[in-house]
Amino acid sequence: MSYDVAVIGGGPGGYVAAIRAAQLGGKVLLVEKENMGGVCLNRGCIPTKTLLKSAEKWEDLKRCAEFGLKAENISFDFAAIMERKNKVVAGLRGGIEQLVKSNDITVMRGAAAFTGANNLAVTTESGRETVEAAKIIIATGSVPSGIPVPGRDLPAVVTSDDLLELAEVPKSMVVIGAGVVGVEFSAVMRAFGCEVTIVEMLPTILPMVDGELVKRMGLSLRKQGIKTIAGAKVMAIEEAAEGVVVKVDTGKGVQEFPAEKVLIAAGRRPVTEGLGLEAAGVAYDRKGIPVNERMETNIPGIYAIGDVTGQSMLAHTASTAGMVAAENAMGQRSIMDYGAIPSCIFTAPEIAMVGLTEEEATARQLTFKTSKFNFAANGKAVTMGETDGLVKIIAEADTGKLLGMHILGPHASDLIMEGALAIKNSLTAKDIAHTVHPHPTLSETVMESAHGIFGDIIHQAKMKPRR
Numbered sequence: 001m002s003y004d005v006a007v008i009g010g011g012p013g014g015y016v017a018a019i020r021a022a023q024l025g026g027k028v029l030l031v032e033k034e035n036m037g038g039v040c041l042n043r044g045c046i047p048t049k050t051l052l053k054s055a056e057k058w059e060d061l062k063r064c065a066e067f068g069l070k071a072e073n074i075s076f077d078f079a080a081i082m083e084r085k086n087k088v089v090a091g092l093r094g095g096i097e098q099l100v101k102s103n104d105i106t107v108m109r110g111a112a113a114f115t116g117a118n119n120l121a122v123t124t125e126s127g128r129e130t131v132e133a134a135k136i137i138i139a140t141g142s143v144p145s146g147i148p149v150p151g152r153d154l155p156a157v158v159t160s161d162d163l164l165e166l167a168e169v170p171k172s173m174v175v176i177g178a179g180v181v182g183v184e185f186s187a188v189m190r191a192f193g194c195e196v197t198i199v200e201m202l203p204t205i206l207p208m209v210d211g212e213l214v215k216r217m218g219l220s221l222r223k224q225g226i227k228t229i230a231g232a233k234v235m236a237i238e239e240a241a242e243g244v245v246v247k248v249d250t251g252k253g254v255q256e257f258p259a260e261k262v263l264i265a266a267g268r269r270p271v272t273e274g275l276g277l278e279a280a281g282v283a284y285d286r287k288g289i290p291v292n293e294r295m296e297t298n299i300p301g302i303y304a305i306g307d308v309t310g311q312s313m314l315a316h317t318a319s320t321a322g323m324v325a326a327e328n329a330m331g332q333r334s335i336m337d338y339g340a341i342p343s344c345i346f347t348a349p350e351i352a353m354v355g356l357t358e359e360e361a362t363a364r365q366l367t368f369k370t371s372k373f374n375f376a377a378n379g380k381a382v383t384m385g386e387t388d389g390l391v392k393i394i395a396e397a398d399t400g401k402l403l404g405m406h407i408l409g410p411h412a413s414d415l416i417m418e419g420a421l422a423i424k425n426s427l428t429a430k431d432i433a434h435t436v437h438p439h440p441t442l443s444e445t446v447m448e449s450a451h452g453i454f455g456d457i458i459h460q461a462k463m464k465p466r467r
């Protein structure tokens, strides 16, 4: 069989690339060895956000008296929560399958490997098929990385994939790694009563987040009853009478943490094995497949997108890169811009960020101003009873051009888009501040913070000079 474009991998990078290539008139093949939707839909974004929604509703139920509501004998059914998660995933998966079909994309269920720069061998249930394609897009994603620690293969030691299939909530869990996976899963498990301790080897949790937000998040995690230990090294995981014991060098000696489960959340690694990349001459290393700004590998006509490139391992980055690769494969000229990619951490409260952190702006020796506005001073946040957090804006001192926006608070993941739009289009804090924001909404926090770059926040009491 011969195609204009063959895509390996049906995640948010691959299926979007396939659709874009089909929209541009290509005869397209999409090869997927598991379920359509990739990690994002099957083991990542969607199932975790579904569980987080149940956790959020459970927290709301516990706080209902604050809103004048009464509920007695409240409880939850973890099996039903998992059942809903499976239904949500299955429904969305059906949607993607329909989309792909409606674009006349041929789908092959199997594992693809290169046999040449324009050839793939696809191993399916019924045997091995060979395929020829003018252009090939690699979108094979990533898997959780392991850690070189004794005891890592014990049955109590799990990845985020395993946690999504749990039959019941563990009584206690040690989480190794305080990145996005570690913190999000901790929040879910804690909400359902699990005792959680997070161990991070770097000096701070969420090392990629603006320091000021990290401090506030640390407080919020503590309030939720999640313990965090940063600057600590896991020495070993050992079997115990009940579960395991995690031995951690905290810098002040070795401490032991008993736990029913241990979650390894120490990053992800690109999937390059079994792809026959050598047969096509595609260069790769431990960090993934290097690509140029057109998402093309060292071999013309072969592209790589998403987690397998090792850059910005986010579903929306993969989808954007997928469109860029498909457009180039179909003869257009399209360039990937990694400059204004928002990223979000779905905890309560949420974190969302785009552009530079204050630490990065300082390291680059930029002359900048910062401004902050607290959700506690926003009418809508008060009505919602969700006043924890702030919007922090970083802007060039002389022009006011937006460099970064960092939000900790309710619906941060939705609010951040104003910052992404501003940074992508070189807008200034004035452009945001002088755009009318509807009242009463959370978006006013962004506007007020933008006003603050020039010192003009309305809903902030003036500090009187001390006598």
Ligand code: NAI
Pocket: 147, 176, 177, 178, 179, 180, 181, 182, 184, 199, 200, 201, 202, 206, 207, 232, 233, 234, 265, 266, 267, 268, 312, 313, 314, 343, 344, 345, 346
């Ligand atoms: P990560 O790279 O974000 O964080 C891993 C953390 O583990 C780091 O802070 C690292 O210092 C720490 N670590 C590594 N080895 C360790 C050890 N031996 N002991 C203690 N700490 C150790 O990776 P994570 O959280 O696993 O996520 C993987 C990828 O998936 C990331 O690129 C992330 O952005 C993405 N993702 C995004 C989500 C979102 O957008 N909401 C949700 C989940 C994942």
